Amino acid sequence: MLDGAACSRCGDALDALGVSGISSLCRACRLAPPPFGRAVAYGLYEGRMRDAIHAFKYSRLHPAARELGKMLAAAMAQLAGEAPAEMLVVPVPLHRSKHAQRGFNQARSLAQEALRELRGTHPQWRLTLASSTLMRLRATESQAGLTPRQRRLNVRGAFSVSDPGAVTLKHILLVDDILTTGATARAAAGTLIRAGAASVWVATLARARRASAASPVHFHTQQDEEIDNRPEASAAPEMESFASPEGPRPF
Numbered sequence: 001m002l003d004g005a006a007c008s009r010c011g012d013a014l015d016a017l018g019v020s021g022i023s024s025l026c027r028a029c030r031l032a033p034p035p036f037g038r039a040v041a042y043g044l045y046e047g048r049m050r051d052a053i054h055a056f057k058y059s060r061l062h063p064a065a066r067e068l069g070k071m072l073a074a075a076m077a078q079l080a081g082e083a084p085a086e087m088l089v090v091p092v093p094l095h096r097s098k099h100a101q102r103g104f105n106q107a108r109s110l111a112q113e114a115l116r117e118l119r120g121t122h123p124q125w126r127l128t129l130a131s132s133t134l135m136r137l138r139a140t141e142s143q144a145g146l147t148p149r150q151r152r153l154n155v156r157g158a159f160s161v162s163d164p165g166a167v168t169l170k171h172i173l174l175v176d177d178i179l180t181t182g183a184t185a186r187a188a189a190g191t192l193i194r195a196g197a198a199s200v201w202v203a204t205l206a207r208a209r210r211a212s213a214a215s216p217v218h219f220h221t222q223q224d225e226e227i228d229n230r231p232e233a234s235a236a237p238e239m240e241s242f243a244s245p246e247g248p249r250p251f
């Protein structure tokens, strides 16, 4: 599980305000609260976790699905008691071109395994898989090399809800393998809320996190097209319209 000072909303590293105990939110969540209630993850996207996710996604190593599914279940279980007792579990969809290329949606496979696990550990929690609820309209480009504004635009309008009636007043648990900048989770959650969802929560296997809010970010992303390199700045990519020049802050 993750430890250290993390944002109570999105799990990202806290800045100085957070570390000093003044705020439990990271700067991005203070400036623009995300459209989801809380995002949880099992661990950081590094080391063996990164290797396991890569093996699963790119080698279709299905024996790993069971173990990774249990880890996703453990992440989801962090929300038990806080999130609603009845939810639709919505895997972040792939665009059909990527689905055809990869052959499967890893988020859906992981969600299936996690639900199987949670039926045993949390039998009261009424979680229903809803794989076709959210659609990816565009094959979003790799975020690597994009400016913050380009990143936000890259995922804007990327999602659509197939049947808004199916999500109206429903509580949604959005699941994916990796949470990087949160831009995708914000876009998907925003789409679901606009379609009438009552609330959206997010659970992922792993999140890429800044080692320190104060230090530049270096992600080693290799061929993983889902993962993007953050700019070497502390503002989240979707935040640029709020981001002030680095310097004295009003706190």
Ligand SMILES: [Zn+2]
Binding pocket: 007, 008, 009, 010, 011, 012, 025, 026, 027, 028, 029, 030
């Ligand atoms: Zn946050």
